[in-house]
Amino acid sequence: MELEKFKELHTRFFGRELQEEVLQSEEYEAYEEAIHEDEACYNWATAEKLKRQGFDYKSYCCMMMADKVFESLDEEGEVKYDDPTVVINKWDEGLYGIPVHDGGATMVVINYCPWCGTKLSK
Incomplete structure (x- = not known):
């Protein structure tokens, strides 16, 4: 997945309570797969999380x-x-x-x- 597309999906999905139909959508499944399988997406999402926590990653x-x-x-x-x-x-x-x-x-x-x-x- 393109990193920019992942960032867009991350903004829509991360940290929110999502309805079951969203969790079962192809877009959400692609987002989940990207965070677990795409190193650039994982690194970006993890850096964002650690920055929010003030951790020197x-x-x-x-x-x-x-x-x-x-x-x-x-x-x-x-x-x-x-x-x-x-x-x-x-x-x-x-x-x-x-x-x-x-x-x-x-x-x-x-x-x-x-x-x-x-x-x-x-």
Whole structure:
């Protein structure tokens, strides 16, 4: 999908309660597919979300990493240790890790981004 068309659909669909007939429409299905399958659309939508939240996404190697780190933080910007949906954490020391959901702060330190393969620096 063209990015400009995606932006138009995003304006119409995102953050709104939509009626069932809209959710079943071909346009909405194309929008959903684009956000999940088209990297440019995903990156744009994710950047918009993170900008609204005041999150510094530009310091990350890719939008997926920025988004997953953002999702790992609570409202105060602290790492959520007890949330089983968290797939990656970034600690103040600059370390990245995949949490082991064992009730503690155990993690497997990683040196490369699992999504884009970039070497992670501290």
